[in-house]
Amino acid sequence: MSKRPTLDIAIEPLKEAISVIKKNAKYRTTIHSDQGWHYQHNSWVKTLKKHGIFQSMSRKENCIDNSPMENFFGLLKQEMYYGEEKYLSLL
Known part of the structure; x- marks a missing residue:
């Protein structure tokens, strides 16, 4: 997890998944x-x-298949960062 998106957040789990998939794959992945x-x-x-x-x-603009995960990550971020944000005033 990270507070900002990086390519490693996607690539590293992909590599881990590939190592598991290759051991067990019988069908097209x-x-x-x-x-x-x-x-x-x-x-x-x-x-x-x-x-x-x-x-x-x-x-594009088809959120039906994506909405359960978007909801999950929204809740996860809310729980992880609740109360940790420091708001700076420009005044």
């Missing part, structure tokens, strides 16, 4: 994501292709 910048990044796409994993993305 597909990873589904939204259209976030890190899922369109050249490193992400190349890693998937290198391991024969198909990439699937949500269509």
